[in-house]
Every structure is written in C-alpha cells, then in structure tokens.
Amino acid sequence: MAFLELSGVRKEFPTHVAVQGFDLEVPKGDFVSLLGPSGCGKTTTLRMIAGFELPTAGSISIDGEDISRTSPHARNVGMVFQSYALFPNMNVADNIGFGLRVRHLAKDAIRRKVAELLELIHLSGKGGQYPYELSGGMQQRVALARALAIEPRVLLLDEPLSALDAKIRVSLRQEIRSIQRQLGITTVYVTHDQEEALSLSDTVVVMSEGRVEQVGPPATIYGAPATGFVARFVGQLNVLDATVVDAGTGQVSIGGQTVRLGRRSIPGSANGARLSVAIRPEAIALDGPEAPTEQLEGIIDDVQFLGPVIRVRLLLDGDAGTILFDSFNRPGSGQPEQGRRITVRFPGSACMLLDAGADAGHDPEEEA
C-alpha cells in the first residue's frame, strides 16, 4: 500500500490551472523526484503536500490519513526550501530545535536531538553560530536537520540545491541521499535538474504543463521515455526527420540513408509517412570493428574539446540535419578533424520514434 498517495489532484489559480489529474503512489521510504521545466506544477504539487496550497480537487493522504484539508502545522511534514528559510534571529542549534520547542519537548531531549542532528550533518560545534555566519551549503544542511528534527512522516525538498554552486551541489545531494537512506524517510524532491533527479531518486515523476508525463525508475525514464516530451526533456537527444521506407520491417530513410529501427514494425504508419527519429548521443560511436549495425554518414561540422570527451557535430548527408555525439579523449587517438567525412554507427534499437503511434519511445513488443 502506498504511504503517500495523491489521487486526482488538481489545482486551479484564478489565471491558470497549475496541476491537473495528478496521481501518484509513493511507497514508505522511497525517494521520489518531481522533475520538469519551470511552471510545470511541480512546486505547486509539493506545496499541496505541505499544506501551503489547498487542492481544488482530488485528495492527498499519508499513511491512509486524508490530509487534503489539514493545516500545514498539523501535518508533520518537514520541508526544506530553496532559500533555506533559516530563522535569522536564532543560532543553528535553536533553528534545529525550533520544531521540538514548539512540541514542548524537555530541554534535555531537545539538546540531545540537536547534537545528534548536528553530527548527522557534520556541523558539530557550529550550534552556536548564526545562519549569516555559515556558507550556503552549511545553511542548507542546517535547514535539512531542522526539517528532520521533528521526525516528519514525509520530507519535502523544494529545489534545495539550486542556490548553491556546482561542486557543493554534487556533494550535498549525495549527503541528502545518504541521510535519506539512513533514516528511511519518505522523500519528495522537486527539481528541474535532470541529473539531480536521475542520480538521487528511486522514482522520477516527469511533469509538463501541470500533468504527469511519466512515472518510473530513473533508468526507465531515461532509456524508455513514454512520451516525446520526456525523451526531449531528459538527457540530450538528436532528433532527425525521417520517412518510412518499409513500415513492416521498421526501415526509415534519413536524408536518403536507410536505417533499420530495430523494431519489427512501425505501428500506425504507412510507407512514405514522415516521422521523427531520436538517438541519444551516447548510442552513437565512430565507425570501427565492434561498432553497431546501423550507420549514417556525414561531414564533421564542429569539434569541441571538453576535457575527458570530445563533442562532435556531424552534418548528415542529404541535408538530413545535424547530430551531436561524444568521443572519449583517449591518449594518442587523435581528435576528429573538422571537415572530415566520417561514418557513425548506432544500434537500431537505440532509435526512438517521437511522433509515431502513441508518441512512445520504444516499441512495447520489443521490450516484452
């Protein structure tokens, strides 16, 4: 049974509908990320779970208890904000112990709990400092400890790392995940950063325009996107215009070069129909003895040196557009040269159809 359940949740504002038909079941102890572009309704959904917004329709329940109309202070849901929201008038220890003081716990119990949490976030000895004396990363760790102090039923994190620099973001997200696993706390994490969502979560919910596009484990979201939006939004994608050559055998033409899509057929498409084929950059390799079967030819249009990898932009023959792919910067292997004609290879099964049938990425028959 789901621990946190949102069913048919809808939120209307006077000017627009922020969330509609939102269904989600989160098992106890799961880490779920709501991923989507700005304005897709992910923060509104989180705020509805926290109680800061009331759903226009639908219900939200935690552990079987309907909390849709419960006031925020009575939900026992911890929240970490993008802006930290630490109380400036209180030191670190008082910030962490605030929720416990509100619950009228004994001073000794509060002191013990605060010390325990300070150790958990590796800030022992900083209890007497004020928020303005701490770095952004430290402040966010204090905010996390403060939310955890009340032993919430669900922990909500609203883009907690977006105000931090890249290096701290990576280390802090690992720390968040490690603490979450250690405490086994059901967590809902809002982010627009796909890397964060994919690396942290047990389940990713991709949202667009207030709707759920796909729910699934990170590997499924990335490898088998259910909709064109998910395919385009998560990870990098080369999208190419194609014409169906033989719908029965899954062959298409990309700028005159024939490619077999690695599926038995293209459902819902007739020969000559136009569609979009998408290939992830990592599925593409330079021509070689162990290279996959399908191939495309073109001229190298641009080469970007990115340190460990070299990003190549290939202008495909037949005016079929460009594709980007990365090549490892192996010592002594030399860099691809701009203007050189090359062949790239990829497995047909790595091709996704974005506009065919139900906008699905992968043929369910193939996966079965």
Add this chain to the structure above:
Amino acid sequence: MTTSPSAVSGIGATQGAMAGHAKPASQKRRRNRIVWWIVLVAGIGYFVLPLIATFQVSLGMTVPFKAYTNTFNDPKFWWSLIYSAFCAVLTILAASLLIVPTAYWVRLKVPRMRPAIEFITLLPFVVPPVVLVFGLVRLYGGGPPLQLPLTSTDIGGTFLLVAAYVVLSLPYMYRSVDTGLRAIDIQSLTEAAQSLGAGWPTIIVRVILPNVRLAVLGGAFLTFAIVMGEYTIANFLFRPAFGPYLSLLGRTKTFEPAAVSLISFGLTWLAMGMIALIGRKSRGRVTVVGVK
C-alpha cells in the same frame, strides 16, 4: 642597463601631464571641502545657535541653574513627565500589537491591500490633531449616539489619549515595520515555521517579531518622542501630560520654560540616540534571508 633619452622624456612628459591634471583635481577637492565645511557650519549654526540661546535664557536667573533646580523640584514636572512616558509606553505597546500583525498579514496574504493600508496610516498627516480630538470628545464625551462618557474619568480620558496617540503613531510605526518586513523573506520563514508545527501566534511572536525588532524599536522611539512633546490632544482631553505642562509653564514662568524645553529636547535626542545605538548593535545580526 641604459635608459634611452626618448623613454626618459616620455616618462617626464607623462609625469608632467599627470601633474598638470593633478593640480586642478586637488584644487577642486579643496574647493569642495571648503563648501562642505561652510554647509556644515551653517547647518550646525542653524540648529545649535537657538539651543545655545535657549540655554542662555535658562541660565538667566541670578543663581546659575536655578531654573533647572526649580524645574526638578516641581512635582508637576515629574508627574507630567511620568504620565507622558506612561502614555508613550502604552501607545507603543498598543501600536505594536495592532501594526505588526496587520503589516505582516497584509504582506503575506493580501499584498493588494497595501496601498489602501498605507493610505489609512497616512491619514494622521492629513487630519489635524485638533480635528481628531474634537471628534473623540464628540463621540466619547457621553453624548449620543454612544452615550459613553470616557472623557469624564481619568482612566477613560487616558484611554482616549492613548488611542489618539496610536492613531498619531500609525505613519511612523507602519512604515518602519513594513520596511523591516520587506528585508526578510516572510513567506518562506512563515512556511518553514508552519511546517515545523508552529501556529500563527508562535510564528508572529517567535519568528516574525524578533526579525523586525529593530524596525519596531525604530518606530517605537519615534512614537515616544512624538508622544512626549504632544500638546493639542492632551490639552483638549484635560490630561496632565508633559506638553500641556510645558505650555502652562511658558505662560506663568520666565526662565523655567527654556530649561524644560532643553530637557524635552534632550529626551527626544536620547530616543534618537537609542535608535542609532540599537541599529549599530544589531547590524549584521539581521540579514536578508534567502535567495529570491
């Protein structure tokens, strides 16, 4: 190593040019400094000379500082001072209780109402105190429609006086608190406190008020200064406040009014000094929270 003559002459030329630029710049700086000093001396003269003159008048008795000892020995002086200070404290408490939650709620929940609230708080600048006090006497003097004779008792009169002072303090208190609230992310702080289990009273008392403490104190000291010197309302309500005492003294004594004026002036400056002192002590403690 040798230096070519052309290089030397080049450097010399540059230095010459720099000296040429430096001279007018330093002259300009000196001229500016003279202007600043003139303005400063004129300003100090404008403010300080009347005080010196008043001080001289206050010393005008045959025995030096006699006016001051007479004032300090006058029980009415102390009563009026204590009474006004008492009213000022009550006014500050009442105004804080009224304005802090109002300004907080308006900012948090109904920001569209801010212009209307601001307009209301500015009304004391538009409605003269004499009009306000006549309205109060008319309404609460025991006549119709309220039949509430507040003006005929000491407690009732003091209540009316404090209520009127609360109205007078609105522009200062509201603006001060509103500015303080603007400096903190009240929505996030409120939501953080709510998610930790705090109800509205806890949020206001433990989270919001301490973070706008400086702003409230700023408004409070301004209110204190205004109440201590207020004459019109206290006089028309027949209250034994400091303002009417000062006025009475002016009509009956020669040198004492000057002494009391300086004492009153000192009290006001003490209040201002307190604002500055607390402001300096709190600097760095209250920070703008969050990244917007």
